[in-house]
Amino acid sequence: MEFFNRMIGRKKSAGNAKERLQLVLIHDRTDLAPSALNAMKDELIEVISRYVEIDPTAVSINIAKEGRSQRLVADIPLRISNRRRLK
């Protein structure tokens, strides 16, 4: 059974438990649902785009964990401005 599970690449149930708990605890601790996080991302993209050109599909916003505290980490790659490139 164990061998079979490994063959088809299925994770041991403890791995499932840990992964699921990692997500659940972040949301319990921050009171931030995944849907709220997505809404925030959309709004951030909108605000930032007013000032600088970015690629909306490359933006990522995650919650990183350090001990019992979490931080919001946003990675927003900037696009090289077309105006400058034309100069």
Place this chain on the structure above:
Amino acid sequence: MTAKVATVTSGKGGVGKTTAVANIAVGLASLGQRVVCIDGDIGLRNLDVVLGLENRIVYDLVDVVEGRCRLRQAMIRDKRLPELYLIPASQTRDKSAVSPSDMVRLCDDLRQECDWILIDSPAGIERGFRNSIAAANLVLVMTNPEVSAVRDADRVIGLLDAEEKGPVHLVINRIKPSMVKRGDMLSVEDVLDLLAIHLIGIVPDDENVIVASNRGTPLAFDNKSKAGMAFHNIARRLMGEDVPFVDVENQGFLQRLFSGRK
């Protein structure tokens, strides 16, 4: 004497709080400490039967709080050890009969009389929990290596954090080494990584716990069982001793080799 008040709590029910209070109390008392246990689970008392003292109850916690008896009269002495006492919960009243400030007052009176006050908190995060942590100098959060118990422990740790109650220590109870080995139970490292608080005890799942509660003789009286030893070790750590953790999971080299990818 100025007792330290240690509360055992968990969020989720049935993870082993009452078992832990009884056994840690026996552990501390056998180290020569004067220990008073308080059953904070008003309406659902259990510490009396786990300690085997149920036939000796005359007065209870609510009687003390409402002034029907003196503190001393509600303290049942366990004759098997020189200095172990129980203040039982009331079985016929509900949690609202006692307030957090009642508990603070009671513990202040008791502090002069003993070295340790151990409080058995009820499950949940309501009145009984608030009562049980009101006077705590330190809190032991108990969990099992299981999804809902870990989640509830995290919630309780968050509440204790917010109230600046602490220090908070973690006890992981009912570890099954064989299940951890085959990857079907969260390991001690997994739980520690998730909860990120200080570990004070790892207690294996042990059939002797049930035998002991059948008899009303906490298994810490008998030094042979694995769980009994684990509770003694917690008592010694509470006394400030640096006791190494027994590797209950016992992951040998071969096992690690064959347990394969994560």
